[in-house]
Amino acid sequence: MAMVPVIQIGVGGVGRELVGQVLGARAALEARYGFRLEYLALADSAGALASGSPLPEERILAAMRAKAAGGNLAASPAGRAIQSWDELVPDGPCIVVDVTAASGHEVPLADAISGGARVVLANKKPLSATWSSFVELTFGAATRYEATVGAGLPVIATLQGLLDSGDQVTRIEAAMSGTLGYLCSELEAGVPLSAAVRAAHQLGYTEPDPRDDLSGADVARKALILARTCGLEWELANIPAEPWFPPTLAGVSRDTFMARLEDLDAPFAARVAAAKAQGAALRYVATITPEGASVGLRAVPADHPLASLRGPDNLFSFTTARYAERPLVVRGPGAGQAATAAGVLADIVATAREM
Amino acid sequence: MAMVPVIQIGVGGVGRELVGQVLGARAALEARYGFRLEYLALADSAGALASGSPLPEERILAAMRAKAAGGNLAASPAGRAIQSWDELVPDGPCIVVDVTAASGHEVPLADAISGGARVVLANKKPLSATWSSFVELTFGAATRYEATVGAGLPVIATLQGLLDSGDQVTRIEAAMSGTLGYLCSELEAGVPLSAAVRAAHQLGYTEPDPRDDLSGADVARKALILARTCGLEWELANIPAEPWFPPTLAGVSRDTFMARLEDLDAPFAARVAAAKAQGAALRYVATITPEGASVGLRAVPADHPLASLRGPDNLFSFTTARYAERPLVVRGPGAGQAATAAGVLADIVATAREM
Numbered sequence: 001m002a003m004v005p006v007i008q009i010g011v012g013g014v015g016r017e018l019v020g021q022v023l024g025a026r027a028a029l030e031a032r033y034g035f036r037l038e039y040l041a042l043a044d045s046a047g048a049l050a051s052g053s054p055l056p057e058e059r060i061l062a063a064m065r066a067k068a069a070g071g072n073l074a075a076s077p078a079g080r081a082i083q084s085w086d087e088l089v090p091d092g093p094c095i096v097v098d099v100t101a102a103s104g105h106e107v108p109l110a111d112a113i114s115g116g117a118r119v120v121l122a123n124k125k126p127l128s129a130t131w132s133s134f135v136e137l138t139f140g141a142a143t144r145y146e147a148t149v150g151a152g153l154p155v156i157a158t159l160q161g162l163l164d165s166g167d168q169v170t171r172i173e174a175a176m177s178g179t180l181g182y183l184c185s186e187l188e189a190g191v192p193l194s195a196a197v198r199a200a201h202q203l204g205y206t207e208p209d210p211r212d213d214l215s216g217a218d219v220a221r222k223a224l225i226l227a228r229t230c231g232l233e234w235e236l237a238n239i240p241a242e243p244w245f246p247p248t249l250a251g252v253s254r255d256t257f258m259a260r261l262e263d264l265d266a267p268f269a270a271r272v273a274a275a276k277a278q279g280a281a282l283r284y285v286a287t288i289t290p291e292g293a294s295v296g297l298r299a300v301p302a303d304h305p306l307a308s309l310r311g312p313d314n315l316f317s318f319t320t321a322r323y324a325e326r327p328l329v330v331r332g333p334g335a336g337q338a339a340t341a342a343g344v345l346a347d348i349v350a351t352a353r354e355m
Numbered sequence: 356m357a358m359v360p361v362i363q364i365g366v367g368g369v370g371r372e373l374v375g376q377v378l379g380a381r382a383a384l385e386a387r388y389g390f391r392l393e394y395l396a397l398a399d400s401a402g403a404l405a406s407g408s409p410l411p412e413e414r415i416l417a418a419m420r421a422k423a424a425g426g427n428l429a430a431s432p433a434g435r436a437i438q439s440w441d442e443l444v445p446d447g448p449c450i451v452v453d454v455t456a457a458s459g460h461e462v463p464l465a466d467a468i469s470g471g472a473r474v475v476l477a478n479k480k481p482l483s484a485t486w487s488s489f490v491e492l493t494f495g496a497a498t499r500y501e502a503t504v505g506a507g508l509p510v511i512a513t514l515q516g517l518l519d520s521g522d523q524v525t526r527i528e529a530a531m532s533g534t535l536g537y538l539c540s541e542l543e544a545g546v547p548l549s550a551a552v553r554a555a556h557q558l559g560y561t562e563p564d565p566r567d568d569l570s571g572a573d574v575a576r577k578a579l580i581l582a583r584t585c586g587l588e589w590e591l592a593n594i595p596a597e598p599w600f601p602p603t604l605a606g607v608s609r610d611t612f613m614a615r616l617e618d619l620d621a622p623f624a625a626r627v628a629a630a631k632a633q634g635a636a637l638r639y640v641a642t643i644t645p646e647g648a649s650v651g652l653r654a655v656p657a658d659h660p661l662a663s664l665r666g667p668d669n670l671f672s673f674t675t676a677r678y679a680e681r682p683l684v685v686r687g688p689g690a691g692q693a694a695t696a697a698g699v700l701a702d703i704v705a706t707a708r709e710m
Binding site: 028161325331339342353354 | 700
C-alpha cells in the first residue's frame with residue numbers, strides 16, 4: 001500500500017471538516033486506488049501536531065476537538081509551538097494542503113514544490129498575488145486549487161479540461177458570491193438593501209464587516225484565478241470590481257457603515273425597478289474575456305442562465321470555440337465548509353493518484 | 356520527455372476528430388505536463404495502421420484523409436489487415452482508447468488491463484454489458500469513460516469526485532438525449548410529433564431508424580453507467596425505459612413506422628397540453644436513486660432546472676448528502692463529434708498524468 005504523506009495548514013472550520021472527510025474516506029480510497037493518505041503534520045498559526053511519522057487517528061481527533069473548543073494545536077497533547085509551518089514540510093513527495101486565508105504563503109509553498117511536494121489550495125491568496133508567483137506555483141501542474149472558486153463545484157477541473165483538449169475560452173460569465181447572490185434574490189423579492197444586508201449579517205452569511213463582501217474584492221480575486229488559469233497574464237488591478245457602496249462609506253467605521261445602510265435603499269430599489277421594467281434580473285456577475293474583465297451588478301435578460309439563479313447558488317458559464325452557440329454551465333451551492341472541504345479532498349485524491 | 360503510447364480503436368467521425376485534437380494539443384501538453392502522447396496504432400474494423408513504434412504524424416494524417424474519403428485503414432499506405440485490434444496492444448503501460456460503438460469489447464479490454472494498459476472509452480457498450488464486466492474494467496480505476504455520458508460535459512468526473520470525497524448520492528436527474536430534448540422543445544412550440552421527428556431525421560439528429568432514439572434504450576444505457584458508477588449493482592433490465600411509440604409500431608419496417616408517425620400526434624399533443632395546464636414542461640428524464648431508476652417522459656414543474664432546458668442541451672442534477680437542499684448541476688451540449696472527442700482527450704490527459 002503506497003503511503004501518501006499530507007501536511008495540512010489550517011484547522012479552522014474548513015480545515016477540521018477536511019480532517020473528518022479525509023479520515024472518513026481513507027478506507028474507500030485505499031480500496032479503490034491503492035494508496036493511503038497519512039497526515040504527517042497539521043498546523044495552525046500558533047503551533048503544530050507533528051512527530052515526523054504518520055499521526056495516529058485518535059491523536060488527530062483529540063486535537064481537532066480541542067481546537068474546536070477554542071484551543072490551539074501547540075497546547076494540545078503531542079502538539080508543539082512552531083516558528084512557521086514550512087519547517088514541517090519534509091523533503092520528497094508529499095501533499096501540502098493550505099486551507100487558511102493567510103497572505104504570504106507563496107514563497108514557502110513554491111519552496112515546498114522545489115523540494116518535491118505537490119500543493120492543494122483552498123486559500124485564494126497565493127494564486128491572486130503576483131502573476132509570477134501564480135506561474136511558480138502552477139508550473140508543471142504542481143498545484144491544484146478547485147476549492148478557491150465555487151467551493152466543491154467542479155469549476156477549475158472543467159476549465160482545465162477544456163484547455164487541455166485544445167479548446168479556446170472566449171468568455172466566462174460567473175456569479176460566484178453566495179452572499180451577493182442572496183442579496184440579489186432579496187432585492188428582487190422587494191426587500192430593501194439595508195434589511196437584506198442586516199439579515200445576511202445576522203445569519204452569518206457575510207464577513208464580520210459586510211463591506212468585505214460588498215466591495216466585490218473577493219469576486220475579483222476569484223475572477224483573477226479563472227483568468228490566470230486561461231493563461232491571461234493579469235494582476236488584480238486588471239479586474240476592477242464595482243462595490244455596493246459609495247466611496248464616502250468606504251472609510252467609516254463598521255458601526256457607522258451599518259447605521260447608514262438606509263442611504264443605499266433608494267438607489268438599489270431604483271436599479272431593481274429599472275431591471276424589472278426591461279424584463280431583466282439584477283445579478284452580480286464577473287465577465288472574463290481575453291480582452292478584459294468586469295465585475296459588477298448587471299441586468300441580465302430573463303432567458304439568460306444567470307437569470308434563473310436563486311439565492312446563494314453559484315453559476316459558471318463557459319463559452320469556447322467548441323461550446324460556441326450554447327455554453328457549458330456548472331451550477332450549485334458554491335460555499336460552505338463541507339462543500340469546500342470536499343473540493344479540497346477531490347484535489348488531494350487526484351494528486352495522490354499521480355504520485 | 357516521458358512517452359505515453361496510445362492505441363486507438365475506431366476512426367469514424369469521433370475517432371478522426373480525436374486524432375486531430377490529440378495531434379493539435381500535443382505540444383501544449385508536453386509543455387504543461389512533461390509527457391508526449393504517441394500513437395502506436397490506429398484500428399478500424401478491417402485493418403490497422405501500426406508498426407510497433409510511434410506512428411509519424413504525416414502517415415496518420417494521410418490515413419485519416421483516406422478514411423474520410425471512404426477508404427479503410429488496411430488499404431492506406433503503411434496499413435495492414437488485422438484479425439482483431441487486441442493483437443495491437445503491447446505488454447506494459449499504454450492507453451487503449453475505444454471510440455467505436457461496437458459490442459463485445461469487454462473481454463479484450465479487460466485483457467489489455469491485465470497486461471498493464473489503461474483504458475479510455477467513448478463506447479458505452481463495454482460498461483453497459485454485465486455488472487461483472489463493469490467491475491472488471493473499472494477495478495482500480497483502470498478505465499475512464501467521461502465521453503460515454505454527456506459527451507464532453509464533466510459528468511463522470513463530477514460524480515466520481517463526489518464519491519471520492521465520501522459524499523452519498525441520493526438522486527440523479529438527467530436529460531441526456533439531445534435528440535429527445537430537441538423533440539420536447541418542438542412539441543412545446545406546438546409542432547406535431549410526426550413533423551418534429553421527420554425534421555430531426557432529415558437534419559441527421561436521429562439514428563437512421565429514429566426508433567433507436569425513440570425507444571429510450573440509449574438513455575437507459577447511460578443511466579446504467581451512472582448508476583453503476585455509484586456502486587449500484589444493476590443490469591440494463593433494472594432500468595425500464597418508456598418508448599415514444601406503442602408496441603404495435605416496434606416490429607414494423609422503418610418505412611412503415613415513418614408512414615405511421617401521424618398516429619402519435621394526438622396522444623402527444625394531449626400530453627403536452629396536460630403538462631401546460633399544470634404549468635409544467637414535458638421532458639424525457641432519467642431518474643436514478645439507490646432504490647431504483649426510471650426513464651421516461653415527465654411533466655416537470657416550471658421552477659425545476661430541467662424546465663429551463665432548451666433544445667438539444669443535456670442537464671445532470673446531482674442531489675447528495677452534501678448537496679441536499681440544492682443540487683449540483685452540469686448543463687450544456689451533450690453530443691457532437693468535437694465535444695465527444697474533447698471528453699475522450701481530457702480522459703487521456705488525466706490517465707497520462709497518472710502514468
